[in-house]
Amino acid sequence: MRKIVAVLKREYFATVRKKMFIFMTLFFPVLIAGLMFLLIVLMGGALGEKRVAVIDGTGRLADVFSTPLRPEAPNLREAMRSRGNDLPQTLQLEYLDARRQSLQEAAKPYLSRLAAGKKKTGGLDAVLVVPSNAFDDPQAKMTFYSRTATDIMTQERLAAVANRAVQRQRLADRGITRDQLSAIMRQVDVEGVQISRSGEYKKSGELNFIFAFILAALLIIPAFMYGLEIMRGIVQEKSDRVIEVLISSMTPFELLTGKISGIAMVGLTQIGVWLLILGGVAAFGAAVATTAGINILQFLRPSLFFYFILFFILGYLTYVCVYAVAGAACNTDKEAQQLMFPIQMVMMIPWFVMTPIITNPDSSMAVTMSLMPVFGPVTMFARTVASDPPVWHILLSIAVSLVTILAFFWVTAKIFRVGILSYGKRPTIPELWRWMKLA
Amino acid sequence: MPEVLSVRDVTKSFASVRAVDGVSFTVRRGTITGLLGRNGAGKTTTIRMITGIFLPDSGTIEWVGGGRDRIGYLPEERGLYRQMKVVEHLLFLAEIKGVRGVGRAVDAWLERFELADKRDAKIEELSKGNQQKVQLIGTLLHDPDLIILDEPQSGLDPVNMVLVRNLLRELREQGKTILLSTHMMAEAERMADDIVLVHRGKVVLAGPLEAIRDSFGKNTLHLDYEGDGSFLQSLPQVVKSRVDTNEAELTLSDGTDPQAILEAAMKRLRIRRFEIASPSLEEIFIEKVGAEALEAQA
Numbered sequence: 154m155r156k157i158v159a160v161l162k163r164e165y166f167a168t169v170r171k172k173m174f175i176f177m178t179l180f181f182p183v184l185i186a187g188l189m190f191l192l193i194v195l196m197g198g199a200l201g202e203k204r205v206a207v208i209d210g211t212g213r214l215a216d217v218f219s220t221p222l223r224p225e226a227p228n229l230r231e232a233m234r235s236r237g238n239d240l241p242q243t244l245q246l247e248y249l250d251a252r253r254q255s256l257q258e259a260a261k262p263y264l265s266r267l268a269a270g271k272k273k274t275g276g277l278d279a280v281l282v283v284p285s286n287a288f289d290d291p292q293a294k295m296t297f298y299s300r301t302a303t304d305i306m307t308q309e310r311l312a313a314v315a316n317r318a319v320q321r322q323r324l325a326d327r328g329i330t331r332d333q334l335s336a337i338m339r340q341v342d343v344e345g346v347q348i349s350r351s352g353e354y355k356k357s358g359e360l361n362f363i364f365a366f367i368l369a370a371l372l373i374i375p376a377f378m379y380g381l382e383i384m385r386g387i388v389q390e391k392s393d394r395v396i397e398v399l400i401s402s403m404t405p406f407e408l409l410t411g412k413i414s415g416i417a418m419v420g421l422t423q424i425g426v427w428l429l430i431l432g433g434v435a436a437f438g439a440a441v442a443t444t445a446g447i448n449i450l451q452f453l454r455p456s457l458f459f460y461f462i463l464f465f466i467l468g469y470l471t472y473v474c475v476y477a478v479a480g481a482a483c484n485t486d487k488e489a490q491q492l493m494f495p496i497q498m499v500m501m502i503p504w505f506v507m508t509p510i511i512t513n514p515d516s517s518m519a520v521t522m523s524l525m526p527v528f529g530p531v532t533m534f535a536r537t538v539a540s541d542p543p544v545w546h547i548l549l550s551i552a553v554s555l556v557t558i559l560a561f562f563w564v565t566a567k568i569f570r571v572g573i574l575s576y577g578k579r580p581t582i583p584e585l586w587r588w589m590k591l592a
Numbered sequence: 593m594p595e596v597l598s599v600r601d602v603t604k605s606f607a608s609v610r611a612v613d614g615v616s617f618t619v620r621r622g623t624i625t626g627l628l629g630r631n632g633a634g635k636t637t638t639i640r641m642i643t644g645i646f647l648p649d650s651g652t653i654e655w656v657g658g659g660r661d662r663i664g665y666l667p668e669e670r671g672l673y674r675q676m677k678v679v680e681h682l683l684f685l686a687e688i689k690g691v692r693g694v695g696r697a698v699d700a701w702l703e704r705f706e707l708a709d710k711r712d713a714k715i716e717e718l719s720k721g722n723q724q725k726v727q728l729i730g731t732l733l734h735d736p737d738l739i740i741l742d743e744p745q746s747g748l749d750p751v752n753m754v755l756v757r758n759l760l761r762e763l764r765e766q767g768k769t770i771l772l773s774t775h776m777m778a779e780a781e782r783m784a785d786d787i788v789l790v791h792r793g794k795v796v797l798a799g800p801l802e803a804i805r806d807s808f809g810k811n812t813l814h815l816d817y818e819g820d821g822s823f824l825q826s827l828p829q830v831v832k833s834r835v836d837t838n839e840a841e842l843t844l845s846d847g848t849d850p851q852a853i854l855e856a857a858m859k860r861l862r863i864r865r866f867e868i869a870s871p872s873l874e875e876i877f878i879e880k881v882g883a884e885a886l887e888a889q890a
Contacts (some may be wrong), residue, residue, distance in 0.1 A: 159687035167675060249830035394671035398730070401665045402688040 156403040168419045178426045179380065184538045185367065186434075199365060201241040203278040203307060206263040207315075210285035212252030217318040221245050222310070244307065247277075252468035256282060267298055279304065281311050281416045287319055288326075368461060371427060373504060373531050375420050376469045377497075380476035384489050387480030403568040409562070413445025413473055420469045428458065460537045460547075467554040468530030472500060474561035481569045498530065503528045507535060522572040523550050526557035596769050597642070597738060602651030604637055611637040613793035614651070619738075619771055619786070624764055626784030626801075633775045634793040636668055639742050641728040642771070655735045661689045661861065664736030668743050668773075670723050674702065674716035678726055681715060685730035694733055701729040705755070720747045728756065732763075739763060742773045757783060777874040787873070791881040805816075805870040812875070813842040813850055815857060816865035819864045827856060843871075 171493055207218045211438055222244040251259040267277040279299040286293045293314060297308045317338075324334055391409045399408055475496060483489035503510070503522060510519045514536040523533040523546065533550040536542045597619040604612040612634045629635050640646045642653055643665045655663070672681060673863045679698055686694045702708045705725045710718060713758045716886070718726065731739065741760075745753050758785060760770055774780055780787060780801075787804065789797040797804060816839045822838050825833040829852065832843035844850065850868050857863060871879070 154682070155690055155692075156688050159684060163673075163676075163684050167673070390673075393674065394667055394669045395673055396671070397643075397645055397667040398665065398671045399688065400645045400683065401640075401660065401663070 155546050156407050157411040157414070160403075160408060164386070164412050164415025165365055165418050167386075167423065168416065173378075173382075174423070177375075178423050182427055182430045182434075185370070202275070204245045204247070205248040205279045205281060205307070205311065206249065206267075206277050207262060207311075208249050208251050208256060208260045208280065208282045210251050210256045211287050212250040212284055213288070214283060214315060215248055216249060217314055218246050218248045222314065242307075244310070252285070256284065264298060267300065270300060277338050279307055279311075281315070283315060288323060298408075361431065362511055362539070365535050366507065368457075368538060369504070369507055369511075369531055369535050371424070372461065372465050372468060372534055375423055375465075376472040377500075379416050379420055379469070380472045383412060384472055384476040384480035384493070385486055386412070387477060388483060388486055388489055391480075391484060404564045409477065409566050409569050413470065413477065415563070417466070417470060417472055420465070420473075422466055424462065428461075428487070455576040457538065460534055463551070464530040464534035464537075467551065468534075468557065470558045471527055471530065471554065471561060472560065474565050475500065478561075478565045478568050481565070500527060503531045503535075510535050511539045514542070519544065524552055524553060527572075529554050529557075593700075595619065596620050597656070597771070598654045599638070599642065600643060600652045600654070602638070602648045603652060604641060604649050605644060612641070612648075612792055614798060615790065615793070615795050616651075617788040617798045619769055621769050622764060622767045623785040624760060624772055624783050625768045625788060626780035627771060627788050627790065628777065628873075629775065629782050629790040630881070633777055633790045635790060636742055638790070639665075639740055639771070639773055655738065660736070661691075662737045664731040664739045665839065666728055666731040666739075666741045666744055668721070668745075668746070669675045670725060670727055672715045672723060672730075674714070676715055677713045678702070678715065678718070682724065682730055682733055686733045689734035689736075689751040691734040693829050696856055697733060698729070701733065704728060721749060721752055724748055724765065725752065733772065736768070738769045738771070740771045740773075743775070744772065745774070745776075745779065777872070777877055789877060789880060794879045797876070801873070804876065805873075808871045808876055808879075809846070810847070810868050810870055811844045811846070812869050812871050813840075813844060813853060814865065814867040814869060815840045815842070817861040817863050819861040821857075821861055823860065824853075824857065826855065829853060 174341050202221075205213070209215070209218070247263075249259060249263070250391045260280065263277060263280045266275060267280050269276045272339075279297065282296040282298070284290075284295065287295065295309065295312065299307070321334055321338065324337070325331075329337070387396075390399065476493065479489045479493045479496070483492055506518070506522075509516070510522070510532055513519060519532060519536055520542075523536050525541070529550045533542070533547060535549065595618040599618070600616050602612055602615045603610070611789045615634065615638055617625075622684065626642065627635050637646065641648045643656070643663060646662050676684070678704075678819055679695075682698045682701075682728050683694065686692070686698075699708070699711070702711055705724060705728075707725060707729075710722060712870050714724060715726065724744075728741075728744065731741070748756060760772070764770060771785060772780070784801055789796055815824070818838065821835050821838075821840050824830065824842060825835050827842075829848040830842050831845045842853065844853065853864055854863070
């Protein structure tokens with residue numbers, strides 16, 4: 154036990170004194186906040202503008218296309234709300250009434266300007282051609298020309314504006330006045346309310362989404378970073394031969410226990426500081442946000458902190474064990490990283506599907522993943538933020554994670570025993586398997 | 593003196609290579625035992641099994657003296673955390689041997705090894721020789737009974753080599769048992785009470801150094817002379833010989849009186865030196881493992 158504590162202490166202080174730790178602890182939250190801010194600023198219209206020509210064969214859409222299309226509502230709340238359909242980008246428009254001409258002829262000069270590219274020389278980014286039969290022929294099709302095949306956003310936006318205008322015009326043609334039109338077309342807003350089993354109501358929505366995302370990132374990033382750290386540490390101990398001194402003084406099990414608990418303490422320290430910072434910011438932010446009509450406190454439930462710390466520990470230990478195996482099995486950082494790359498990809502799967510999980514926290518995919526080993530902690534946590542999963546799901550997920558960690562730890566200790574002193578080439582997976590049985 | 597460490601018929605293979613092949617020897621308390629052999633002979637693997645780093649494939653290792661915390665082990669290559677401070681590192685090394693509160697001992701050791709001013713330096717800031725000294729202090733700090741040193745003098749300058757030599761003798765005086773692995777025969781000859789000579793994973797010779805030398809007998813003649821000495825190698829009593837222009841080293845058959853050789857030589861040569869000697873450890877080593885070892889040593 155003394156030896157475990159000695160290793161734990163060394164590991165903890167060696168890591169905590171590193172510049173990376175100090176940087177991550179103090180500046181990472183600032184960095185995240187800065188990135189968010191930047192994102193919002195960018196969403197507020199910094200995507201620049203595009204110049205688009207509209208060739209109108211009907212000659213009746215001049216109203217909507219004669220003024221530039223500016224992004225709507227560039228404020229923080231709306232920016233967060235936007236699901237990406239309406240890009241915060243201004244479209245400068247050139248409108249041509251092509252009623253009495255051949256559309257092809259009319260479009261020609263515009264299309265050559267489009268092909269020429271670059272706004273500065275009078276070029277265009279896109280051309281939209283509205284056929285003359287757009288109002289009556291159900292088969293009618295508008296054509297969108299652009300240099301990039303991927304500019305779906307601009308295409309959708311122009312199509313939506315044109316369609317709305319056409320629909321309004323059709324209604325107007327049937328004798329509906331402007332005022333009536335506005336009344337007919339007025340949209341009804343939706344407000345999301347999340348209801349929990351205990352019958353609590355709370356407004357949910359976009360902020361919750363962002364919040365879940367940030368917390369999931371805070372949950373997962375330290376695991377990867379300090380996992381990498383423990384892997385490098387073990388590789389270095391091997392290349393510096395410190396490992397010989399260590400293994401001649403204690404069992405690999407004691408060594409591994411000491412190292413992993415040391416690194417776990419580092420992670421907890423980091424998270425502790427972050428939560429303090431977050432708490433401080435939240436207290437300040439809550440005051441600001443309340444005046445803006447957002448009740449931040451509804452997201453900061455005490456249970457959230459509990460779950461965060463719980464799933465942080467579970468996820469962290471799982472990942473760190475996996476990295477420790479890689480460190481024990483390899484002799485250079487490079488080898489270890491090569492070995493880890495595919496494994497890392499697998500471990501990151503929950504992160505890749507975070508959006509569907511958060512938006513559909515009770516879908517069968519989210520439920521399955523939250524109950525799986527390795528994927529469980531981060532997925533389950535995201536579910537507890539976004540939804541109110543049944544208690545037995547949470548307990549099962551915790552149990553699965555605990556078993557996984559114990560199994561990983563056992564395997565790691567075995568591979569440690571054999572792998573840690575095998576200098577030579579990197580083992581193959583079958584060799585690792587053999588080591589495991591051997592130890 | 594009682595045996596404190598006994599290695600019995602120990603074998604260890606790596607993949608297809610049999611690194612240690614049925615090695616047996618014992619170490620007596622309060623002595624220095626030299627574990628000798630060429631690089632790759634199996635010395636380090638044997639030591640790693642004694643320190644519990646490797647488990648032997650077969651055979652037993654018995655250490656009478658209270659578990660591995662009572663062993664001090666100096667690995668062949670430096671094994672220190674580069675980023676740690678000297679003093680912290682030493683305290684850590686003691687702690688993993690279950691010993692705390694050795695701050696004073698650390699300072700005394702640093703003083704003795706002329707490292708007092710490096711107390712708060714990081715390991716990576718030290719020279720190779722100084723790192724080796726720190727490692728040696730780390731090996732001894734918890735006051736072990738069995739001290740296992742794998743090539744302790746690598747990286748040390750002649751002054752520090754003397755320092756280490758004196759230290760080892762002092763530890764022996766205190767009743768410590770020392771297993772000293774080295775490929776330098778002259779060093780072993782200077783220090784060791786007992787030797788264990790390994791070659792290709794096998795023990796080829798083991799026992800007290802003096803007894804071994806005696807068993808090889810005082811049957812070596814060194815001659816310096818003027819004249820043509822080539823006839824010396826064809827003398828009937830000479831088993832083995834090396835004859836150069838003005839000197840010769842002759843190994844005599846058992847029971848030969850060296851005086852007879854001297855008489856024969858005096859008839860045809862002008863003798864400047866005549867010496868009867870025991871073979872050096874180096875000669876014994878070469879005789880035991882053959883000329884192939886000689887090439888490798890060069």
